[in-house]
Amino acid sequence: MIRFENVGMRYGMGSEVLKDISFTLERGSFHFLVGPSGAGKTSLLKLLYLAHRPSRGLIHYFGNDTTEMSRLELPKIRRRIGVVFQDFRLFDHLTAFENVAMPLQINGAKKAQVAGHVEELLEWVGLKDRMHAKPPTLSGGEKQRVAIARAVINKPDLLVADEPTGNVDPEIAKRLIHLFSELNKTGTTTVVATHDESIVEAVGAPVLHLNKGELEKQRGFKYQPYDKAVHAAQGTIDGPAEQSRRAAILQGGKQDG
Amino acid sequence: MVNIFYRSARFLPERAAGEGLLPWVIGVMIFLCTLSFSLTSSLGAGLEKWSESLTNSLAIQIVTENEAERDSQTDAVMRMLEATPGIKGVSVAAQSDVLALLAPWLGDIPIGSGLPLPTLIDVELEDGNALNIEALRERLKATAPNASVDDHQEWMNRIIEFAAVLRIALTGVMFMVILSTIAIVIFGCRTSLATHRESIEIMHLIGAEDSMIARAFMDRYLVHGLLGGVGGVLLAGGLLLLLANIAEDIGQGLISASVPDLSIIGWLILIPLISGTLTMTTAFVTVRRALSKML
Ligand SMILES: Nc1ncnc2c1ncn2[C@@H]1O[C@H](COP(=O)(O)OP(=O)(O)OP(=O)(O)O)[C@@H](O)[C@H]1O
Ligand SMILES: [Mg+2]
Numbered sequence: 025m026i027r028f029e030n031v032g033m034r035y036g037m038g039s040e041v042l043k044d045i046s047f048t049l050e051r052g053s054f055h056f057l058v059g060p061s062g063a064g065k066t067s068l069l070k071l072l073y074l075a076h077r078p079s080r081g082l083i084h085y086f087g088n089d090t091t092e093m094s095r096l097e098l099p100k101i102r103r104r105i106g107v108v109f110q111d112f113r114l115f116d117h118l119t120a121f122e123n124v125a126m127p128l129q130i131n132g133a134k135k136a137q138v139a140g141h142v143e144e145l146l147e148w149v150g151l152k153d154r155m156h157a158k159p160p161t162l163s164g165g166e167k168q169r170v171a172i173a174r175a176v177i178n179k180p181d182l183l184v185a186d187e188p189t190g191n192v193d194p195e196i197a198k199r200l201i202h203l204f205s206e207l208n209k210t211g212t213t214t215v216v217a218t219h220d221e222s223i224v225e226a227v228g229a230p231v232l233h234l235n236k237g238e239l240e241k242q243r244g245f246k247y248q249p250y251d252k253a254v255h256a257a258q259g260t261i262d263g264p265a266e267q268s269r270r271a272a273i274l275q276g277g278k279q280d281g
Numbered sequence: 282m283v284n285i286f287y288r289s290a291r292f293l294p295e296r297a298a299g300e301g302l303l304p305w306v307i308g309v310m311i312f313l314c315t316l317s318f319s320l321t322s323s324l325g326a327g328l329e330k331w332s333e334s335l336t337n338s339l340a341i342q343i344v345t346e347n348e349a350e351r352d353s354q355t356d357a358v359m360r361m362l363e364a365t366p367g368i369k370g371v372s373v374a375a376q377s378d379v380l381a382l383l384a385p386w387l388g389d390i391p392i393g394s395g396l397p398l399p400t401l402i403d404v405e406l407e408d409g410n411a412l413n414i415e416a417l418r419e420r421l422k423a424t425a426p427n428a429s430v431d432d433h434q435e436w437m438n439r440i441i442e443f444a445a446v447l448r449i450a451l452t453g454v455m456f457m458v459i460l461s462t463i464a465i466v467i468f469g470c471r472t473s474l475a476t477h478r479e480s481i482e483i484m485h486l487i488g489a490e491d492s493m494i495a496r497a498f499m500d501r502y503l504v505h506g507l508l509g510g511v512g513g514v515l516l517a518g519g520l521l522l523l524l525a526n527i528a529e530d531i532g533q534g535l536i537s538a539s540v541p542d543l544s545i546i547g548w549l550i551l552i553p554l555i556s557g558t559l560t561m562t563t564a565f566v567t568v569r570r571a572l573s574k575m576l
Binding site for chain 2 (some may be wrong): 075077100103116118122127130
């Protein structure tokens with residue numbers, strides 16, 4: 025579904041921060057992206073969520089070659105991508121609710137449709153009581169959960185998360201990763217950049233190792249079922265009823281853009 | 282701020298630094314513009330009305346020390362004028378009227394004091410001005426060597442020239458004001474674009490189209506333009522009403538003819554709409570151009 029071929033990237037006139045990146049993400053796969061600070065994880069994700077153009081190479085998206093795409097065609101593809109930014113990038117003057125509702129509004133959803141869905145999702149990430157708070161009054165972990173809710177509200181085809189568990193305690197980290205995996209099970213291709221070894225181990229999904237701008241070991245590139253691993257990871261947080269309820273929430277969140 | 286379009290979705294903060302001044306600046310611009318616009322248009326109309334009332338009449342004077350000569354020439358001129366087509370009426374001013382006209386220079390002089398007085402003949406022309414003034418002058422010279430025509434043309438020409446220059450100047454002022462308004466809006470727009478660059482980028486990344494983002498700016502600048510337009514027009518309209526009142530006291534003449542009447546003031550209601558459209562369109566073009574340079 026997404027294919028990188030010999031992709032290089034540089035900022036402005038600087039030297040290449042990504043070199044010769046080639047990989048394929050199958051529909052519905054789950055990948056971790058790891059590597060030391062400065063390796064180029066965020067840069068690679070920027071290419072993935074179309075915030076930056078590669079300086080060379082080809083990137084295929086849902087059957088389109090983005091290198092030949094005009095910028096007028098980008099919004100349509102971007103709406104199929106959910107992004108959790110490393111620095112959240114929430115709108116500080118909007119409430120948590122309004123931030124999460126934004127992608128739905130951009131998609132042209134009706135106000136009435138939006139409200140219930142946003143509330144449910146915020147409840148699920150444990151922020152129902154902070155729904156009308158603005159980001160500057162939220163803690164780092166709370167902001168992160170708002171950012172995640174905004175990224176998944178549209179039930180994207182591709183979910184890209186940059187250090188989504190960097191600011192939350194292990195319990196919440198598990199919940200968030202579980203949320204990602206639930207979404208992934210409904211077909212969302214997922215890429216998570218992280219430093220958190222424990223999550224990578226617990227989930228057991230294939231890993232892309234990035235070092236100094238190059239993909240190191242190309243292991244585990246084919247999509248593998250990892251449900252078992254995920255279930256092991258989510259441990260005993262929730263009973264089956266809670267799980268099916270969540271699945272229903274995620275299912276209900278399908279928005280065709 | 283009014284959120285006119287739901288889809289523009291308030292991604293811009295309510296108040297942006299410096300933007301609050303914009304309606305005021307636009308207000309001043311619209312005030313100047315409205316003033317020069319209504320003065321230009323009414324100056325033209327007033328001049329026409331006024332010169333029409335003057336060119337429908339002319340005066341002939343016969344000046345000579347010899348009273349007998351004067352009277353015979355007067356008779357000859359009267360006969361000639363009565364035979365001329367295009368003339369509605371002719372009347373010789375009474376000696377007392379002539380004396381009254383001269384009083385400011387000569388003081389009170391009784392009739393029959395022996396002072397040689399000129400004859401003044403008022404000629405009322407038919408509408409449409411079929412009369413050829415130059416031909417009349419020629420014939421008058423043949424009929425009465427001491428007669429001269431005053432058709433007000435000479436000094437009226439000077440006033441018309443003055444008014445024309447004034448109109449050009451005011452039109453120039455108007456255009457300069459419109460151009461500076463556009464420049465100010467462009468400048469304001471670029472500033473807000475820079476201020477909100479981060480928000481715009483997020484909007485782009487979560488799939489907003491340029492039109493959606495531009496819409497938010499257009500809403501905002503439409504409101505600025507409407508507010509400024511209403512303010513400026515109210516101020517200018519008030520001033521014009523005041524001028525109209527004063528001019529009424531002055532009475533007939535160029536000044537009162539040139540003050541806009543209420544029908545023009547009615548048209549002023551359109552100006553806020555025009556100013557809103559202008560600022561909105563300027564914002565649209567500026568923002569779309571800037572957005573097209575982003576990814
Ligand atoms: N906007 C930018 N302009 C210029 N250089 C940049 C920019 N952003 C990142 N870089 C450089 O690109 C390289 C890769 O940075 P990147 O942010 O992708 O690393 P990262 O793997 O995400 O690191 P971290 O784990 O600390 O988030 C670094 O050397 C960094 O200095
Ligand atoms: Mg990073």
